Amino acid sequence: MAEYLLLIYGDESKFENPDPTAMEAMMEGHRVFGEKNGPSLRGGNALEPSDTATSIRGDSSSGFTTTDGAFAETKEALGGYYVVEAADLDEAIAIAKGIPMPFGGVEVRPIRVFD
Amino acid sequence: MLAATVRVAGDIDLAEECVQDAYARALTAWPESGIPSKPAAWLTTVARRSAIDSLRRRHTHDRVLPKLIEPEGATDEPLDEENDIVDDRLRLIFTCCHPALAPEAQVALTLRLLCGLTTDEVAHMFLVQESTMAARLTRAKKKIATARVPYRVPSPDELPMRIDAVLTVVHLLFTTGHTAPVGDELIRRDLVERSLNLARMLRTLLPGNPDVAGLMALILLTDARSASRVTGDGTLTLLADQDRSQWNRHEIAEGLSLVREALEYRPPGRFSLMAAIAAVHAEAPNWSATDWTELVGLYDLLVTIWPSPVVALNRAVAVGFAQGPETGLAALDALANEPQLASYGYLSSARADFLGRLGRVEEARIAYKDALRLTENEVERHFLSRRLEQLE
Structure with a gap:
């Protein structure tokens, strides 16, 4: 078995004036997803919008630069994640397809194991 | 041989090393003991044993590497059973043509691992430097191992989509050979032959699959016209002006019988429809006798499933x-x-x-x-x- 991080990306502008029924459907989608994949789920969270993010970079004089915003500005921002356990990539992809993704998609990344 | 070894090794790189090792051993063993009655089986057995030994050594050193399969598959079972060979080849095809790999990597891996071409030969086919192709193959193999792209035949519900990915790779190989995108020659015979061989292999592995029959028909019916597409001095001849007596009747006959088989399944897939289109041209005695109304009807169907x-x-x-x-x-x-x-x-x-x-x-x-x-x-x-x- 291996662990995968499922990163949920979406167009944040769609959440600015959300249609309540669509939001409700999405929450219900996550509830169903959690119920269906209970034994495989190792964790997961929704994130606040990327305009609440703060980025920190090391600078050349061993100090830090702190800036407003996400690390990479993209149209489709990271909005949440799950950590799942799966036998292989196909199983992880099958699980990921159950995640509600009305405004974007999901990236499947293997979690690195150090010996 | 490679396909059977990957199943035991659980890792493509290790399997490739073990197969090379088996050939090296044959070079020393066969001159003394004589060539075995089933040389391929001998080589495969040696390669698989050497994979098992390597795995045992790795376990002893407690170096756990990402595996394509769990180690319980690693037994020294006899292997020259027809079914085993078929299954191993299918597994390898579906791994090479997994949608999680970039399309150019899928084609390159298929040529390298299923057609047995060297990295240099694959690089030559795609007109890139050997180092570029080596890096592309390494990246793909690393992803297979690290992300755990499985080494197995997909489940029945996934199968149609996954077969389509495999057929797309074979078709891409064919079209690249049939009309080379760059270069001095219109047709690259080497690529055409490889794609036809792969289609034949798939046909043996999945005999009842209509899309496989459709793709093989498409390749045969299109390739049957190749002799008349370019004249002696290298000029392109349009379908309208081609000397149809030069068409390969043997390929056309085989293609037509496959099209009929493929079209028995409803609704027909895109390769079957493209093959049916090629069949209309193949059956027309000359350009003016072509059944264009039939062709428009087939294209109408094709455009609905493949817009x-x-x-x-x-x-x-x-x-x-x-x-x-x-x-x-x-x-x-x-x-x-x-x-x-x-x-x-x-x-x-x-x-x-x-x-x-x-x-x-x-x-x-x-x-x-x-x-x-x-x-x-x-x-x-x-x-x-x-x-x-x-x-x-």
Whole structure:
């Protein structure tokens, strides 16, 4: 078995004036997803919008630069994640397809194991 | 042999090493003991044993590497069973053509691991440096191991989609060979042969699959015309002007029987429909006897299941021959704003041909010049230049 991080990306502008029924459907989608994949789920969270993010970079004089915003500005921002356990990539992809993704998609990344 | 070894090794790199090792051992063992009665089985057994030994050593050193399969598969079972070989090959095909890999990596892995080409040969086929191809293959194999792309035949519900990915790779290989995108020669025989061999292999592995039958028919029926596509001095000959007596009757007969089989399944898939289109041309005794109405009907079906602008373009050309150049031109012009066709020379050359037939010489001239700007194949360029000269 291996662990995968499922990163949920979406167009944040769609959440600015959300249609309540669509939001409700999405929450219900996550509830169903959690119920269906209970034994495989190792964790997961929704994130606040990327305009609440703060980025920190090391600078050349061993100090830090702190800036407003996400690390990479993209149209489709990271909005949440799950950590799942799966036998292989196909199983992880099958699980990921159950995640509600009305405004974007999901990236499947293997979690690195150090010996 | 590689396919059977990967199942035991659980890792493509290790399997490749073990197969090489087996050949090396054969070089020393066979001169003394004589060539075994089943050389391939001998080599496979040696390769698989060496994979098991390596795995045991790795376990002893407690170095756990990402595996394609769990180690319980690693037994020294006998292997020259027909079914085992079929299953191992299928597993390897589906791993090489997994949608999680980049399309160019899928093609390269298939050539390297299933056709047994060296990295240098694969690089040569794609006109890239060997180091570039080596890096591409390494990256793909690393992803297979790290992300755990499984080494197995997909479940029945996934199978149609996954077979389509495999067939797409084989078809891409064929089209690249049938009309080389760059270079001095129109046809790359080596690529065409490889794609036909892969299609035959798939046909053996999945005998009842209509899409496999459809793709193999498409390759055979298209390739059957290759002898008449280029004349002795290297000029391109249009389907309309080809000497049909040069067509390969053997390939056509085999292709036609496969098309009939493929079309028994409803609804027909895109490869089966493309093969049916090729079959209409193959059965026409000459260009003017071509059943264009039948072709338009087939393209209409194809466009509904595969709404690609390139298919729509071919449909428009068929419409032009079925209903006259004016109607065809209107159908072509409806596609003028398709971004995917913006850099596609065939749209311009098809327009040029219809405009020429309508006597609109000046517009035809501009369209041929557009087409010339968009093609990099020397044989095609020569052909377009000649058509441009003939416009007067």
